[in-house]
Amino acid sequence: MIVPDVVSPVVVALYTPAIIVGIIAGLIGLLGIAVEKNDLQILILTDLVGISMMIFVCAVGTDLAESLVLPGLVVELAEILAISEVLMSREIRRNGKEVALIPLPMHMDMEILDTSPVVIAILLIAVGAFESGFTGGAVAGGGILFYVLSRTMRGVPSGMWEGIAGASGISWCLWLAGFMVFFVFPQYWLLALFLAAFGVFIKVAFKAGLIGVIGREEFKKE
Amino acid sequence: MNLLMANILLNVVLAFLVGSILFGLERKIMARIQMRPGPPIIQYLLHTLKFFIKESAFPKTAAMPFYIAITAMLSFIWVAAVIVGPVMGGSLLLIFAIYALHKIVEHNAGSSSGSPYGKLSCVRAVFSAAAELPLFAVLIIIYLKTGTMNIGSIISYQSIHGPLIYSLPLAAAMFFVLILSKAHYSPFAITKGKDIISGYETEHFGLLRGYLMISESIAWYMLLWVFLTVFIGALSPVGYLIGMVALTAVMAFISATTPLLNPNHSIMMQTTFAFVGIVGSILMIM
Amino acid sequence: MLEVYIWFYAGCALVILGCIGTVIGPGVKDPIVRTLNTEVPAVGMSMILLTYNDTIALLTYIAATVLITMVLLRAVVRLEEMGAEL
Amino acid sequence: MDASLFGALGGQLLGIIPLGDIVFYFTPLNLFMCAAALAFTFLIAISQTESQVEAEFGSLHDREVKVEKKEFKIRRFLAIVCGLATAGAMVTGDLFDFTLFVCLIGIVNIGIVAAVKQVDVLDAAYQYGLIAMIASLPLFGGASLILASAGTISLLQLVQLSYTTPMMALGSILVFMGVAGESGVAPFFATKAEMFRTPGSPFLLIIHLSSLLVIVRMIEILLIINKPF
C-alpha cells in the first residue's frame, strides 16, 4: 500500500507541538501589533501572523493541508500588495506629494546586477515553466521580477502595463475554461489539466513580473 | 396555490394595518405621558396613505435606478418576511437574513439620495448594524436550546416545554432591546434621530416614502410577531394583538422618558447588552 | 525519523525566536530592520513545511517570500523617501 | 447524502451543485441570500452614483462631489466582483471555500474604497486592510482546526456529525472572528463606518451587503458545527 489509510503517527505526534508553536507565534505577533503605534510597522508584523496561520494549516499533514497552504500564501501576498499600496497612496495624499519634486541622483554599482540577472532569470523561468501552476508561476515570476528590476530602462508605458495585465486576465479565463472542462467533460481531463496549469502559470508569472516593474520604478531611478 | 396567494396577501395587509396602528398607538401613548393630547391613533396610517396621493419628486443628485429600486427592495424583503413567518412558519435564520438586508437597505436608502442627512443616517446605519446584528443573533441561543431554527418546530417545542421566555429570559430581554431600537424616538433609534431630520427618509417623497413607511410598519409588526412567537409560543390572534399592544405600550413608555443617545454610546450599550445576553444565556443553558 | 524531528524543532525554534526578534529585537524601531528580521520566521516556516514533506508548498513559499520582502521593502523605502510620519 | 438536519437551520435542502469536493448546496436560506446578493449586484451594475452637494465656505456657491469616470469604472468592476463573491459565499458547502470567498470579499472591499481620494477614507481602508490581514490567521487557522478535529471540511458532512469537540468549537469561534475581521464587522464596524463617508452609494452598498450577509451565513455555519446541547 503506497498510501496509508490514516495519517502517519509521526504527524499525529507532531500536531500538538506544531499548533502550540503556531499559537505562540501568533500571540507574539498579535502582541506586537497591539503595542505598536506605527502603521507601517503593523503591516510588517502582520507577516508574522500569516506565518502562524500557515503553521496551523500545514500541521494537519495531509495532501489536502498542503493544497490549502497555497491559497493562504496567495492571500497573504495579495493583501500585503494591495494594502501597502493603499498606505503609500494615503501618505502621498497626506504629504501633498512633495517627493516627486526633489530629483534623486543615485549611483548603484553592483557587479551582480550587471552580470547575473540574465542567467538567474532564465534559470528561474525555465524551472517555472517546467513546474507550471502556482509554484511555477511564482518561481518564474521571481525570475522576471529580478530581471526587470535589474534592467536600466525606465518608464512603463501605460499601454504595455495594461497589455500584460490583460494577458494575465485572459489566462485566468483560460484557467476557468479548464476548470469547467473538468466538470462538464471529465473524459478530457488531460486538456483541462494543461489549460489550468498553464493558465495559472502565465497569470501568476506575469503578475509577479509586474511587481518587479513597480519595484524598478522605486529602486532603479537614474 | 390561489389559497396560498390569498393567505399571503391577507397576512401582508394585516401586518401593514396592525403595524401602522401600533405606531400610531405608540405616538399617542408617548404624547399622553408627555401631557400632550397627541395625534389620533391612525395618524401613521393616514400619513402612509397620504404619501401615495402626493406628487413624487426625485432629487437631482440621486443615484438613479438604484434610488428607486432600493425602496421597492425594502417592501419586498418585508413581504418576504411575512411569507416566511406567519404564512409558512419557516426558518428563523431566514428572518435574520431579512433583517440583515433591512439594515443594508436602510443604509443605502439614505446614501443613495445624495443628501447629507441621508449620508449621516447611512453612516449611522452601518454603525448600528454592529449592535443590532448581535442582538438579533441571540436567537441562535434558541437553536442551542431547542435544536431547531424552524418556527413551527419552536412553537411545538414550547407547547411541550412551556414558553421559552421562562427558560431564556436573557435572550428575550436582548431581543426586546433590539425591538426597542426599531421604535420611533427610542434612545437607540440613531438612524432616524431628529438631529438628522428624518434620517434616511429625508429625501424620499411621494410614492417612495409611502413604500418606505409601509415596509416600516410591516417590519414593526414582524419584529413583535417574532418576539411573541419565539418566546411565548403559539397565540390566538387576540393574544397576538394584546401582546403587541402591550409591547408597543412598554416601548412608548421607554421612548417617552429617555433621551436619544449619542451614536457611539448607543452602539456600545447595545453591544454590551448583546454580549451579556449571549454569554449569559449560554452559561444558563449549560 | 530523528532528522524529521530535528527539522521540525529547529523550524519551531526559528519561528519563535524570529517572532520574538521581530517584535522586540534590537533596533526594530527601524522598519527596515524589522522587515529583515521577518526573514527568520519565514525560514523557520520553510523548515516546518519541509518536515511535512510539503515540498511544492515549500517552493511556492520560498518564491512568495521573495515577493513579500520586495513589496514590504518597497513600502519602507518609499515611505522613508517621502518623509512620512506614521 | 442525507442532509435532513439542514431542515432545522435554513429549511429543507433543495438541491446541490457538485464541483468535485466542493459542493454548493441550496436551502431556502442560502437561496434567498444568494438571490439577494445577485439582485443587488445587478442593481449596482446598472446604477449611476449619487453626487454630494456641499456648501462652500466663504462664498455662496455649492460644490458638487462626484465620482470620476475612471474611478467609477474600477469601483463598479470591483463591486460586481464583490457581489458575485458574496453570492458564492452564500451557497458554498465547503468551509475552506467559504473562507476563501470571504477573503476575496475582504480584499475587494478594500479596493472599492482604495480608489477614492479622501485621506480619512483611505486611512480607514488601510486600517480595515490591516484587520483583514490579521483575520487570515483565525480564518484559515480555525478552518484547519476543524479539519484536524473532524477530518472533513465539507459542511454537508459536518452537519451529520453528532458531536462537537472542543477543538471544533474553538475552530468555529476562530472562523467567526476571522469572518468578522475580514468583512469589517469587528469590532463595532468603526473602520467601515468611516469608509462610508465617501460618495458612491451603490458601491458602498455592496461592502455593507457582503459583510452582513456573510455574517448571517457565518451564523448558519456556526450552528452547523456546534451542535445543540
Place this chain on the structure above:
Amino acid sequence: MYPILNLINITTISVVVAFIGAAGIILLSKPIDKAIMFGLLQGGFIGLVVAAKYLDVAMVAAILDPVSTVIMLIAIIKLDEIRKRRQKSLEEEVIA
C-alpha cells in the same frame, strides 16, 4: 567510539549554521550585516533541504536566495542614500 561525532552530519551542521545566521540577523543592528547573515541562514536552510534529499527544491532555493539578497541590498543602499541626503539637507538648513 566517539558517539558525539555521529552528530556531525549535514543536518546538524546546517541547523547550527542556520541558527548562527538567525542569531546574527536578530542581534546585529546594521541592515547590511543582516543581509550578510541572511546568506548564512539561507545556506543553512539549503543544507537542510539537501539533507532531505530534495535536490530540485534546494536548487530553486539556491537560485532565489541571491535574488532576495539582491533585493535587500538594493533597498538598503537606497534607504541609506535617502537617510544621508536627509541628514545633509538638515545640516544645510542648520547652516543656512
Place this chain on the structure above:
Amino acid sequence: MKSLGRIWNALANPDRIPRLYAVMLGIVLIVGFLIPLALNDHQLYPKPAPQSQINAHNPLAPYDRGGTLFQERGIVKAQYPQFAPAIGEVTAYLSPIAILVKKTTLYFGTSIYSSPGGLIDEILYYTRGFDTVLESSILMMAFTIASWVALNFTMRRKED
C-alpha cells in the same frame, strides 16, 4: 458613566481598531492552550509518513500516489469521489519530460509533480477546483487594486 462614555468614543476611532482586534484575537487564541488539541487521524487525502518515499529511493518522492499512466488510477481519498469521475487519473499522469526526468535522477520528484499531472494538481484543479478559482481571483483583484492605485496615484510617472 462619563469615563465609560469616553472609552466608548475612543473605541470608535479607526486607528485603534486593529490593535483592539489583535488583543481580542489573542485572548481567543490563549484558549487554545487550555483545550485538548489532537489530530484526528482519519483524514481526507492522507499522505505517507514524511521521508518514507525518498528513503525507499522512489524517484517520484514525496508525491508518488501510485497509478500508471492511462492504465491504473492513483490513490486519492477524496470527500466525494462520485462527483469526480476521472479521479486519480491526473495523479497517475506524467508528461513526457517528467518521465525523462524520472528515469534520469532520483531526487526531482517535486519538480515532476509540480508540472502538470501531480497530486496537488489533482486537488487544486480537479477535486477542489473552486478553491483555485478564488485563489487566483484574489491575486488578480489584489493586483488590479494595487496596479490601479499605483498607476493613478503613487507611481512617479511625472518625472519620466
Place this chain on the structure above:
Amino acid sequence: MSQTLYLLYVLSFVIGSIAGLVLSYKKYKAPFVTRNVDVLALVLAVLGWVLALNSPLFGMVPSYISITVGIFLIAMVLGMRPGYGRYETITGFAVAAVLWILRTVIL
C-alpha cells in the same frame, strides 16, 4: 379563515377612525377645551363596546358582524380629534365591561 375576520376587524377599525376623525373635525371647530360629554358619542361608544365585547348576547346576528360593527363604532369615538371622545370611550368600556362580567362570571 380566522385571519380574514381579523383583517375585517382591523379594516373596520381603520375606516371607523377615519370617519370619526372627519366627522369630529366637521363638528368641533376648536381644539379640545370644553370638558363636556357629547351625548351622541357616548351612545355610539356604549353601543360599540357592548357589541364588540358581548356579541353572544345578540344571538340573531353572526358574532363577526356584531364585532365588526362594534369596532367600527368604537373607532369612530376613539378616533375623534385629539382630546375629544376620551370620556365617552371610558364610559362605554366600563359599561361593556360590567356587562361582560355579569354575563360570564355571575351567570
